[in-house]
Amino acid sequence: MNVVVIGIGLIGGSFAKDVKQLFPEAHIIGIDKSDSHLDEALELNLIDEKGDYGVLALADVVYVSIPVNALVHELPKILDVVGDETVVMDAGSTKRLICESVAEHPKRRNYMACHPIAGTEFSGPSAAINGLYEGKTNIICEVEKTAFKLQEKALDIFQKMQMRIRYMNPEAHDKHIAYVSHLSHISSFMLGKTVIEKEKNERDIFDMAGSGFESTVRLAKSSPDMWTPIFEQNRDNVVETLEEYIQNLENFKQLLLDQDYDKVYTEMSDTNKIKQILKGIPLTKNRT
Protein backbone atom coordinates (compact mmCIF):
# COMPACT_ATOMS: atom_id res chain seq x y z
CA MET A 1 0.00 0.00 0.00
CA ASN A 2 1.41 3.39 -1.02
CA VAL A 3 0.63 6.04 1.57
CA VAL A 4 1.51 9.67 1.04
CA VAL A 5 1.43 12.04 4.00
CA ILE A 6 1.40 15.71 3.08
CA GLY A 7 2.49 17.75 6.11
CA ILE A 8 4.62 15.72 8.52
CA GLY A 9 3.92 17.41 11.82
CA LEU A 10 2.20 16.12 14.92
CA ILE A 11 -0.93 15.07 13.03
CA GLY A 12 0.63 13.68 9.86
CA GLY A 13 3.57 12.15 11.70
CA SER A 14 1.31 10.35 14.15
CA PHE A 15 -0.82 9.06 11.31
CA ALA A 16 2.34 7.75 9.63
CA LYS A 17 3.40 6.02 12.85
CA ASP A 18 0.07 4.27 13.19
CA VAL A 19 0.06 3.19 9.55
CA LYS A 20 3.54 1.71 9.92
CA GLN A 21 2.36 -0.24 12.90
CA LEU A 22 -0.99 -1.42 11.52
CA PHE A 23 0.09 -1.96 7.91
CA PRO A 24 3.71 -3.10 8.09
CA GLU A 25 3.83 -3.57 4.31
CA ALA A 26 2.84 0.06 3.67
CA HIS A 27 5.34 2.33 1.95
CA ILE A 28 5.14 5.85 3.32
CA ILE A 29 6.17 8.88 1.33
CA GLY A 30 6.34 12.28 2.98
CA ILE A 31 5.69 15.65 1.36
CA ASP A 32 6.26 18.89 3.24
CA LYS A 33 7.19 22.44 2.28
CA SER A 34 9.83 22.31 4.98
CA ASP A 35 12.95 20.37 4.03
CA SER A 36 14.11 20.24 7.63
CA HIS A 37 10.81 18.66 8.68
CA LEU A 38 11.24 16.05 5.96
CA ASP A 39 14.80 15.32 7.06
CA GLU A 40 13.65 15.01 10.65
CA ALA A 41 10.77 12.75 9.61
CA LEU A 42 13.21 10.49 7.76
CA GLU A 43 15.57 10.43 10.73
CA LEU A 44 12.71 9.56 13.03
CA ASN A 45 11.64 6.83 10.65
CA LEU A 46 8.18 8.35 10.28
CA ILE A 47 8.45 8.12 6.50
CA ASP A 48 10.36 5.85 4.08
CA GLU A 49 11.18 8.54 1.56
CA LYS A 50 10.58 12.14 0.58
CA GLY A 51 8.44 12.93 -2.42
CA ASP A 52 6.50 15.54 -4.33
CA TYR A 53 3.13 15.74 -6.07
CA GLY A 54 4.56 13.49 -8.78
CA VAL A 55 3.99 10.47 -6.53
CA LEU A 56 0.31 11.11 -5.98
CA ALA A 57 -0.94 9.33 -9.10
CA LEU A 58 0.24 6.01 -7.68
CA ALA A 59 -0.87 6.60 -4.11
CA ASP A 60 -3.50 4.40 -2.48
CA VAL A 61 -4.00 6.79 0.39
CA VAL A 62 -3.13 10.46 0.70
CA TYR A 63 -3.36 12.07 4.15
CA VAL A 64 -3.28 15.85 4.07
CA SER A 65 -2.39 17.38 7.43
CA ILE A 66 -1.47 20.99 6.70
CA PRO A 67 -2.88 24.30 8.00
CA VAL A 68 -6.41 24.94 6.78
CA ASN A 69 -5.47 27.97 4.67
CA ALA A 70 -2.96 25.82 2.79
CA LEU A 71 -5.57 23.05 2.46
CA VAL A 72 -7.97 25.33 0.65
CA HIS A 73 -5.52 25.96 -2.19
CA GLU A 74 -3.61 22.67 -2.15
CA LEU A 75 -6.52 20.23 -2.06
CA PRO A 76 -7.72 21.06 -5.60
CA LYS A 77 -4.14 20.65 -6.90
CA ILE A 78 -3.82 17.33 -5.10
CA LEU A 79 -7.09 16.06 -6.53
CA ASP A 80 -5.91 17.19 -9.99
CA VAL A 81 -3.16 14.57 -9.99
CA VAL A 82 -4.33 11.60 -7.89
CA GLY A 83 -5.20 8.23 -9.41
CA ASP A 84 -8.73 6.91 -9.77
CA GLU A 85 -8.27 4.55 -6.81
CA THR A 86 -6.62 7.12 -4.56
CA VAL A 87 -8.49 8.22 -1.47
CA VAL A 88 -7.50 11.63 -0.14
CA MET A 89 -8.30 12.42 3.50
CA ASP A 90 -7.61 15.67 5.32
CA ALA A 91 -7.44 16.47 9.02
CA GLY A 92 -8.52 20.11 8.91
CA SER A 93 -10.05 21.65 12.01
CA THR A 94 -12.51 23.57 9.86
CA LYS A 95 -14.60 21.96 7.14
CA ARG A 96 -16.91 24.36 5.33
CA LEU A 97 -14.43 26.35 3.25
CA ILE A 98 -12.33 23.27 2.56
CA CYS A 99 -15.34 21.35 1.26
CA GLU A 100 -16.39 24.37 -0.80
CA SER A 101 -12.91 24.58 -2.35
CA VAL A 102 -13.41 21.21 -4.03
CA ALA A 103 -17.22 21.09 -4.33
CA GLU A 104 -17.12 21.26 -8.14
CA HIS A 105 -13.86 19.38 -8.63
CA PRO A 106 -14.09 16.56 -11.21
CA LYS A 107 -12.33 14.25 -8.72
CA ARG A 108 -14.44 15.25 -5.68
CA ARG A 109 -15.29 11.60 -5.19
CA ASN A 110 -11.65 10.86 -4.35
CA TYR A 111 -11.83 13.12 -1.33
CA MET A 112 -13.12 12.38 2.16
CA ALA A 113 -13.54 15.42 4.39
CA CYS A 114 -12.31 14.48 7.87
CA HIS A 115 -11.57 16.12 11.15
CA PRO A 116 -9.99 13.73 13.64
CA ILE A 117 -10.51 15.15 17.12
CA ALA A 118 -7.01 14.33 18.22
CA GLY A 119 -3.95 16.30 19.11
CA THR A 120 -1.62 17.57 21.75
CA GLU A 121 -0.24 21.04 22.30
CA PHE A 122 3.03 20.06 20.62
CA SER A 123 4.07 20.50 17.00
CA GLY A 124 6.43 19.20 14.37
CA PRO A 125 7.71 15.74 13.44
CA SER A 126 9.22 15.16 16.87
CA ALA A 127 5.77 15.52 18.41
CA ALA A 128 4.44 12.51 16.50
CA ILE A 129 3.29 9.65 18.75
CA ASN A 130 1.71 6.24 18.39
CA GLY A 131 -1.91 5.94 19.31
CA LEU A 132 -2.73 9.64 19.03
CA TYR A 133 -5.96 8.66 17.27
CA GLU A 134 -6.89 5.66 19.38
CA GLY A 135 -10.36 5.93 20.83
CA LYS A 136 -10.77 9.38 19.32
CA THR A 137 -13.64 10.62 17.19
CA ASN A 138 -13.22 11.29 13.50
CA ILE A 139 -15.81 13.67 12.10
CA ILE A 140 -16.53 12.91 8.48
CA CYS A 141 -18.44 15.44 6.39
CA GLU A 142 -20.35 14.90 3.15
CA VAL A 143 -19.47 11.21 3.22
CA GLU A 144 -21.92 10.52 0.40
CA LYS A 145 -19.76 12.62 -1.92
CA THR A 146 -16.87 10.17 -1.55
CA ALA A 147 -16.88 7.15 -3.87
CA PHE A 148 -18.16 4.12 -1.99
CA LYS A 149 -15.09 1.94 -2.53
CA LEU A 150 -12.88 4.77 -1.36
CA GLN A 151 -15.09 5.30 1.69
CA GLU A 152 -14.47 1.68 2.57
CA LYS A 153 -10.74 2.05 2.11
CA ALA A 154 -10.59 5.07 4.39
CA LEU A 155 -12.96 3.67 7.00
CA ASP A 156 -10.96 0.46 7.19
CA ILE A 157 -7.89 2.46 8.15
CA PHE A 158 -9.77 4.53 10.72
CA GLN A 159 -11.31 1.41 12.16
CA LYS A 160 -7.93 -0.28 12.59
CA MET A 161 -6.75 2.91 14.27
CA GLN A 162 -9.72 2.43 16.60
CA MET A 163 -11.39 5.70 15.84
CA ARG A 164 -15.11 6.37 16.35
CA ILE A 165 -16.79 7.83 13.30
CA ARG A 166 -19.36 10.61 13.44
CA TYR A 167 -20.99 12.02 10.33
CA MET A 168 -21.89 15.68 10.13
CA ASN A 169 -22.42 18.39 7.53
CA PRO A 170 -19.63 20.96 7.19
CA GLU A 171 -21.62 23.97 8.42
CA ALA A 172 -22.79 22.12 11.53
CA HIS A 173 -19.25 20.90 12.13
CA ASP A 174 -17.84 24.41 12.08
CA LYS A 175 -20.60 25.73 14.32
CA HIS A 176 -20.18 23.06 17.00
CA ILE A 177 -16.40 22.88 16.87
CA ALA A 178 -16.25 26.60 17.59
CA TYR A 179 -17.78 25.84 20.99
CA VAL A 180 -16.00 22.65 21.90
CA SER A 181 -12.56 23.37 20.56
CA HIS A 182 -11.88 26.80 19.11
CA LEU A 183 -13.17 28.73 22.10
CA SER A 184 -11.06 26.60 24.46
CA HIS A 185 -7.94 27.51 22.56
CA ILE A 186 -8.69 31.22 22.70
CA SER A 187 -9.55 31.03 26.41
CA SER A 188 -6.20 29.35 27.05
CA PHE A 189 -4.22 31.86 25.04
CA MET A 190 -5.89 34.82 26.70
CA LEU A 191 -5.56 33.30 30.17
CA GLY A 192 -1.85 32.79 29.51
CA LYS A 193 -1.54 36.34 28.23
CA THR A 194 -3.35 37.76 31.27
CA VAL A 195 -1.09 35.95 33.70
CA ILE A 196 2.14 36.70 31.83
CA GLU A 197 1.29 40.41 31.69
CA LYS A 198 0.55 40.56 35.39
CA GLU A 199 3.08 38.18 36.79
CA LYS A 200 6.17 39.98 35.61
CA ASN A 201 8.21 37.79 37.92
CA GLU A 202 7.88 34.37 36.38
CA ARG A 203 9.13 32.75 39.56
CA ASP A 204 5.77 33.59 41.10
CA ILE A 205 3.89 31.74 38.40
CA PHE A 206 6.13 28.71 38.84
CA ASP A 207 5.71 28.61 42.56
CA MET A 208 2.05 29.25 42.81
CA ALA A 209 0.63 27.54 39.79
CA GLY A 210 -0.68 24.05 40.15
CA SER A 211 -2.16 21.50 37.83
CA GLY A 212 -5.38 23.50 37.69
CA PHE A 213 -3.64 26.46 36.13
CA GLU A 214 -1.59 24.20 33.90
CA SER A 215 -4.64 22.50 32.47
CA THR A 216 -6.44 25.75 31.64
CA VAL A 217 -3.36 27.26 30.01
CA ARG A 218 -1.91 24.16 28.34
CA LEU A 219 -3.41 25.01 24.96
CA ALA A 220 -1.55 28.32 24.98
CA LYS A 221 1.43 26.29 23.83
CA SER A 222 -0.39 25.60 20.56
CA SER A 223 0.97 26.65 17.21
CA PRO A 224 -0.12 30.04 15.83
CA ASP A 225 0.66 28.66 12.36
CA MET A 226 -2.07 26.12 12.84
CA TRP A 227 -4.55 28.23 14.73
CA THR A 228 -4.56 31.60 12.97
CA PRO A 229 -5.98 30.12 9.75
CA ILE A 230 -8.53 28.15 11.76
CA PHE A 231 -9.85 31.26 13.48
CA GLU A 232 -9.82 33.09 10.16
CA GLN A 233 -11.83 30.42 8.40
CA ASN A 234 -14.30 29.95 11.24
CA ARG A 235 -14.38 33.58 12.25
CA ASP A 236 -18.12 34.19 12.47
CA ASN A 237 -18.74 31.13 14.62
CA VAL A 238 -15.73 31.86 16.79
CA VAL A 239 -16.78 35.48 17.34
CA GLU A 240 -20.21 34.24 18.41
CA THR A 241 -18.72 31.89 21.02
CA LEU A 242 -16.46 34.66 22.28
CA GLU A 243 -19.40 37.00 22.74
CA GLU A 244 -21.29 34.46 24.78
CA TYR A 245 -18.27 33.48 26.83
CA ILE A 246 -17.43 37.11 27.57
CA GLN A 247 -21.02 37.75 28.55
CA ASN A 248 -20.94 34.85 31.00
CA LEU A 249 -17.69 36.13 32.52
CA GLU A 250 -19.15 39.65 32.81
CA ASN A 251 -22.22 38.29 34.55
CA PHE A 252 -20.11 36.31 36.98
CA LYS A 253 -18.03 39.36 37.73
CA GLN A 254 -21.18 41.33 38.38
CA LEU A 255 -22.43 38.71 40.82
CA LEU A 256 -19.18 39.11 42.75
CA LEU A 257 -19.51 42.89 42.73
CA ASP A 258 -23.11 42.55 43.92
CA GLN A 259 -21.90 40.06 46.55
CA ASP A 260 -24.65 37.69 45.44
CA TYR A 261 -22.87 34.57 46.61
CA ASP A 262 -25.96 32.38 46.48
CA LYS A 263 -26.08 33.02 42.76
CA VAL A 264 -22.31 32.52 42.46
CA TYR A 265 -22.84 29.14 44.10
CA THR A 266 -25.64 28.12 41.74
CA GLU A 267 -23.72 29.21 38.65
CA MET A 268 -21.01 26.78 39.63
CA SER A 269 -23.20 23.92 40.77
CA ASP A 270 -25.26 24.16 37.56
CA THR A 271 -22.07 23.79 35.58
CA ASN A 272 -20.93 20.79 37.65
CA LYS A 273 -23.05 18.59 35.38
CA ILE A 274 -20.20 18.90 32.90
CA LYS A 275 -18.78 16.01 34.95
CA GLN A 276 -21.16 13.58 33.37
CA ILE A 277 -20.66 15.01 29.93
CA LEU A 278 -16.89 14.89 30.16
CA LYS A 279 -16.85 11.27 31.34
CA GLY A 280 -16.92 10.07 27.78
CA ILE A 281 -13.94 12.05 26.52
CA PRO A 282 -10.81 9.97 25.89
CA LEU A 283 -7.57 11.64 26.93
CA THR A 284 -4.34 11.35 25.02
CA LYS A 285 -1.83 8.95 26.54
CA ASN A 286 1.81 10.00 26.82
CA ARG A 287 0.79 13.40 28.14
CA THR A 288 3.45 14.73 30.43
Add this chain to the structure above:
Amino acid sequence: MNVVVIGIGLIGGSFAKDVKQLFPEAHIIGIDKSDSHLDEALELNLIDEKGDYGVLALADVVYVSIPVNALVHELPKILDVVGDETVVMDAGSTKRLICESVAEHPKRRNYMACHPIAGTEFSGPSAAINGLYEGKTNIICEVEKTAFKLQEKALDIFQKMQMRIRYMNPEAHDKHIAYVSHLSHISSFMLGKTVIEKEKNERDIFDMAGSGFESTVRLAKSSPDMWTPIFEQNRDNVVETLEEYIQNLENFKQLLLDQDYDKVYTEMSDTNKIKQILKGIPLTKNRT
Protein backbone atom coordinates in the same frame (compact mmCIF):
# COMPACT_ATOMS: atom_id res chain seq x y z
CA MET B 1 2.29 11.20 67.19
CA ASN B 2 -1.32 12.35 67.52
CA VAL B 3 -2.57 13.88 64.32
CA VAL B 4 -5.98 15.47 64.06
CA VAL B 5 -7.41 16.23 60.64
CA ILE B 6 -10.33 18.63 60.63
CA GLY B 7 -12.22 18.27 57.36
CA ILE B 8 -11.70 14.86 55.76
CA GLY B 9 -12.18 15.60 52.10
CA LEU B 10 -9.77 15.42 49.21
CA ILE B 11 -7.22 17.67 50.92
CA GLY B 12 -7.49 16.42 54.50
CA GLY B 13 -7.92 12.81 53.43
CA SER B 14 -4.84 12.90 51.23
CA PHE B 15 -2.84 14.46 54.05
CA ALA B 16 -4.00 11.66 56.33
CA LYS B 17 -2.96 9.05 53.76
CA ASP B 18 0.52 10.51 53.47
CA VAL B 19 0.92 10.74 57.23
CA LYS B 20 -0.05 7.11 57.63
CA GLN B 21 2.53 6.15 55.08
CA LEU B 22 5.37 8.36 56.30
CA PHE B 23 4.68 8.08 60.03
CA PRO B 24 3.32 4.57 60.57
CA GLU B 25 3.17 5.09 64.33
CA ALA B 26 0.92 8.15 63.98
CA HIS B 27 -2.60 7.98 65.37
CA ILE B 28 -5.03 9.87 63.19
CA ILE B 29 -8.24 11.34 64.50
CA GLY B 30 -10.78 12.83 62.13
CA ILE B 31 -13.16 15.69 62.81
CA ASP B 32 -15.80 16.69 60.29
CA LYS B 33 -19.23 18.30 60.48
CA SER B 34 -20.47 15.54 58.19
CA ASP B 35 -21.03 12.20 59.93
CA SER B 36 -21.23 10.38 56.64
CA HIS B 37 -17.82 11.76 55.62
CA LEU B 38 -16.39 10.54 58.92
CA ASP B 39 -17.91 7.10 58.43
CA GLU B 40 -16.57 6.95 54.92
CA ALA B 41 -13.14 8.08 56.12
CA LEU B 42 -13.13 5.31 58.73
CA GLU B 43 -14.22 2.75 56.16
CA LEU B 44 -11.49 3.89 53.80
CA ASN B 45 -8.99 3.68 56.64
CA LEU B 46 -8.05 7.33 56.23
CA ILE B 47 -8.47 7.89 59.97
CA ASP B 48 -8.20 5.67 63.04
CA GLU B 49 -11.09 7.20 64.94
CA LYS B 50 -13.60 10.03 64.96
CA GLY B 51 -13.22 12.85 67.43
CA ASP B 52 -14.24 16.35 68.39
CA TYR B 53 -12.49 19.48 69.65
CA GLY B 54 -11.97 17.69 72.98
CA VAL B 55 -9.02 15.81 71.45
CA LEU B 56 -7.16 18.92 70.34
CA ALA B 57 -5.37 19.56 73.64
CA LEU B 58 -3.38 16.36 73.19
CA ALA B 59 -2.72 16.72 69.48
CA ASP B 60 0.80 17.07 68.14
CA VAL B 61 -0.41 18.20 64.74
CA VAL B 62 -3.73 19.61 63.66
CA TYR B 63 -4.43 19.91 59.94
CA VAL B 64 -7.41 22.09 59.10
CA SER B 65 -8.74 21.51 55.61
CA ILE B 66 -12.18 23.08 55.56
CA PRO B 67 -13.70 25.82 53.35
CA VAL B 68 -12.14 29.22 53.96
CA ASN B 69 -15.31 30.77 55.39
CA ALA B 70 -15.45 28.02 58.02
CA LEU B 71 -11.72 28.48 58.68
CA VAL B 72 -12.19 32.09 59.61
CA HIS B 73 -14.55 31.27 62.48
CA GLU B 74 -13.17 27.85 63.45
CA LEU B 75 -9.46 28.63 63.61
CA PRO B 76 -9.78 30.88 66.68
CA LYS B 77 -11.84 28.19 68.45
CA ILE B 78 -9.27 25.57 67.53
CA LEU B 79 -6.42 27.67 68.85
CA ASP B 80 -8.43 28.25 72.05
CA VAL B 81 -8.13 24.58 72.99
CA VAL B 82 -4.87 23.24 71.53
CA GLY B 83 -1.90 22.28 73.71
CA ASP B 84 1.28 24.33 73.97
CA GLU B 85 3.15 21.89 71.72
CA THR B 86 0.41 21.58 69.13
CA VAL B 87 1.08 22.94 65.67
CA VAL B 88 -2.02 23.87 63.68
CA MET B 89 -1.71 24.09 59.90
CA ASP B 90 -4.42 25.02 57.47
CA ALA B 91 -4.70 24.49 53.72
CA GLY B 92 -6.85 27.49 52.83
CA SER B 93 -6.72 28.85 49.30
CA THR B 94 -6.92 32.39 50.63
CA LYS B 95 -4.68 33.70 53.39
CA ARG B 96 -5.31 37.34 54.31
CA LEU B 97 -8.64 37.06 56.12
CA ILE B 98 -7.66 33.81 57.76
CA CYS B 99 -4.44 35.31 59.13
CA GLU B 100 -6.35 38.38 60.27
CA SER B 101 -8.86 36.20 62.12
CA VAL B 102 -6.15 35.00 64.49
CA ALA B 103 -3.71 37.93 64.36
CA GLU B 104 -4.33 38.86 68.02
CA HIS B 105 -4.99 35.34 69.29
CA PRO B 106 -2.97 34.48 72.43
CA LYS B 107 -1.99 31.17 70.78
CA ARG B 108 -1.12 32.67 67.37
CA ARG B 109 2.29 31.05 67.67
CA ASN B 110 0.69 27.61 67.46
CA TYR B 111 -0.59 28.36 63.98
CA MET B 112 1.20 28.09 60.65
CA ALA B 113 -0.63 29.67 57.72
CA CYS B 114 -0.26 27.36 54.74
CA HIS B 115 -1.61 26.97 51.26
CA PRO B 116 -0.47 23.75 49.62
CA ILE B 117 -0.84 24.17 45.87
CA ALA B 118 -2.26 20.71 45.40
CA GLY B 119 -5.58 19.28 44.44
CA THR B 120 -7.70 17.61 41.85
CA GLU B 121 -11.18 18.45 40.64
CA PHE B 122 -12.66 15.74 42.87
CA SER B 123 -14.08 16.07 46.37
CA GLY B 124 -14.84 14.11 49.49
CA PRO B 125 -13.08 11.30 51.38
CA SER B 126 -13.18 8.97 48.39
CA ALA B 127 -11.13 11.48 46.41
CA ALA B 128 -8.19 11.20 48.81
CA ILE B 129 -5.02 9.87 47.20
CA ASN B 130 -1.44 9.15 48.18
CA GLY B 131 1.16 11.56 46.94
CA LEU B 132 -1.20 14.44 46.24
CA TYR B 133 1.36 16.79 47.79
CA GLU B 134 4.51 15.23 46.37
CA GLY B 135 6.64 17.73 44.51
CA LYS B 136 4.04 20.45 45.08
CA THR B 137 4.64 23.90 46.51
CA ASN B 138 3.43 24.85 49.97
CA ILE B 139 3.04 28.58 50.44
CA ILE B 140 3.67 29.55 54.05
CA CYS B 141 2.65 33.01 55.23
CA GLU B 142 3.89 34.93 58.28
CA VAL B 143 6.20 32.06 59.18
CA GLU B 144 7.93 34.23 61.78
CA LYS B 145 4.67 34.33 63.76
CA THR B 146 4.80 30.58 64.32
CA ALA B 147 6.88 29.37 67.28
CA PHE B 148 10.23 28.12 66.04
CA LYS B 149 9.94 24.59 67.43
CA LEU B 150 6.51 24.28 65.89
CA GLN B 151 7.83 25.57 62.57
CA GLU B 152 10.35 22.76 62.65
CA LYS B 153 7.67 20.20 63.44
CA ALA B 154 5.51 21.31 60.54
CA LEU B 155 8.38 21.70 58.07
CA ASP B 156 9.63 18.23 58.88
CA ILE B 157 6.29 16.80 57.84
CA PHE B 158 6.17 18.86 54.64
CA GLN B 159 9.71 17.86 53.83
CA LYS B 160 8.96 14.17 54.22
CA MET B 161 5.94 14.72 51.97
CA GLN B 162 8.44 16.19 49.49
CA MET B 163 6.86 19.58 49.26
CA ARG B 164 8.72 22.73 48.17
CA ILE B 165 8.30 25.62 50.58
CA ARG B 166 7.77 29.19 49.46
CA TYR B 167 7.35 32.02 51.95
CA MET B 168 5.06 34.91 51.16
CA ASN B 169 3.01 37.54 52.97
CA PRO B 170 -0.76 36.99 53.01
CA GLU B 171 -1.71 40.00 50.87
CA ALA B 172 0.82 39.08 48.18
CA HIS B 173 -0.39 35.49 48.31
CA ASP B 174 -3.98 36.48 47.69
CA LYS B 175 -3.02 38.84 44.88
CA HIS B 176 -0.91 36.34 42.98
CA ILE B 177 -3.14 33.34 43.58
CA ALA B 178 -6.04 35.23 42.02
CA TYR B 179 -4.08 35.15 38.74
CA VAL B 180 -2.63 31.68 38.83
CA SER B 181 -5.51 29.77 40.35
CA HIS B 182 -8.73 31.59 41.01
CA LEU B 183 -9.07 33.03 37.51
CA SER B 184 -8.48 29.58 35.98
CA HIS B 185 -11.35 28.16 37.96
CA ILE B 186 -13.72 30.90 36.85
CA SER B 187 -12.61 30.57 33.22
CA SER B 188 -13.35 26.84 33.39
CA PHE B 189 -16.74 27.26 34.97
CA MET B 190 -17.80 29.90 32.47
CA LEU B 191 -16.43 27.92 29.52
CA GLY B 192 -18.43 24.91 30.71
CA LYS B 193 -21.51 27.08 31.14
CA THR B 194 -21.12 28.59 27.65
CA VAL B 195 -20.84 25.19 26.02
CA ILE B 196 -23.66 23.59 28.00
CA GLU B 197 -26.00 26.46 27.15
CA LYS B 198 -25.24 26.25 23.47
CA GLU B 199 -24.82 22.55 22.98
CA LYS B 200 -28.28 21.51 24.05
CA ASN B 201 -27.60 18.10 22.57
CA GLU B 202 -24.93 16.71 24.85
CA ARG B 203 -24.10 14.02 22.30
CA ASP B 204 -22.45 16.74 20.23
CA ILE B 205 -20.17 17.74 23.06
CA PHE B 206 -19.19 14.12 23.61
CA ASP B 207 -18.42 13.51 20.01
CA MET B 208 -16.58 16.65 19.18
CA ALA B 209 -14.74 17.45 22.35
CA GLY B 210 -11.18 16.32 22.67
CA SER B 211 -8.55 16.52 25.34
CA GLY B 212 -8.09 20.22 24.62
CA PHE B 213 -11.65 20.99 25.62
CA GLU B 214 -11.43 18.62 28.54
CA SER B 215 -8.38 20.32 29.99
CA THR B 216 -9.88 23.81 29.80
CA VAL B 217 -13.16 22.70 31.36
CA ARG B 218 -11.85 20.16 33.89
CA LEU B 219 -11.96 22.62 36.77
CA ALA B 220 -15.69 23.13 36.17
CA LYS B 221 -16.12 19.90 38.11
CA SER B 222 -14.82 21.68 41.21
CA SER B 223 -16.86 22.04 44.35
CA PRO B 224 -18.96 25.21 44.74
CA ASP B 225 -18.80 24.61 48.51
CA MET B 226 -15.07 25.11 48.35
CA TRP B 227 -14.92 27.83 45.72
CA THR B 228 -17.73 30.24 46.62
CA PRO B 229 -16.07 31.23 49.92
CA ILE B 230 -12.71 31.56 48.15
CA PHE B 231 -14.11 34.00 45.60
CA GLU B 232 -15.92 35.84 48.37
CA GLN B 233 -12.80 36.25 50.49
CA ASN B 234 -10.58 37.20 47.58
CA ARG B 235 -13.21 39.15 45.72
CA ASP B 236 -11.32 42.35 44.93
CA ASN B 237 -8.30 40.52 43.51
CA VAL B 238 -10.51 38.11 41.60
CA VAL B 239 -12.58 40.92 40.07
CA GLU B 240 -9.35 42.59 38.94
CA THR B 241 -8.17 39.44 37.17
CA LEU B 242 -11.56 39.02 35.54
CA GLU B 243 -11.50 42.55 34.21
CA GLU B 244 -8.12 42.03 32.62
CA TYR B 245 -9.02 38.63 31.23
CA ILE B 246 -12.26 39.94 29.75
CA GLN B 247 -10.39 42.87 28.23
CA ASN B 248 -7.93 40.52 26.56
CA LEU B 249 -10.76 38.40 25.18
CA GLU B 250 -12.54 41.54 23.88
CA ASN B 251 -9.36 42.69 22.18
CA PHE B 252 -8.88 39.32 20.54
CA LYS B 253 -12.45 39.32 19.35
CA GLN B 254 -11.93 42.77 17.87
CA LEU B 255 -8.84 41.60 16.01
CA LEU B 256 -10.95 38.88 14.43
CA LEU B 257 -13.68 41.36 13.51
CA ASP B 258 -11.02 43.66 12.02
CA GLN B 259 -9.55 40.63 10.23
CA ASP B 260 -6.13 41.62 11.55
CA TYR B 261 -4.69 38.13 11.36
CA ASP B 262 -1.10 39.26 11.65
CA LYS B 263 -1.94 40.62 15.06
CA VAL B 264 -3.94 37.49 15.92
CA TYR B 265 -0.82 35.50 15.08
CA THR B 266 1.44 37.65 17.26
CA GLU B 267 -0.94 37.51 20.21
CA MET B 268 -0.66 33.76 20.17
CA SER B 269 3.05 33.51 19.49
CA ASP B 270 3.78 36.00 22.29
CA THR B 271 1.85 33.78 24.66
CA ASN B 272 3.72 30.66 23.51
CA LYS B 273 6.45 31.53 25.97
CA ILE B 274 4.15 30.10 28.60
CA LYS B 275 5.73 26.80 27.48
CA GLN B 276 8.92 27.60 29.33
CA ILE B 277 7.10 28.86 32.36
CA LEU B 278 4.86 25.83 32.61
CA LYS B 279 7.76 23.39 32.32
CA GLY B 280 8.31 23.57 36.03
CA ILE B 281 4.79 22.72 37.13
CA PRO B 282 4.36 19.24 38.59
CA LEU B 283 1.18 17.48 37.57
CA THR B 284 -0.83 15.25 39.85
CA LYS B 285 -0.39 11.52 39.28
CA ASN B 286 -3.46 9.32 39.17
CA ARG B 287 -5.28 11.82 37.02
CA THR B 288 -7.79 9.97 34.85
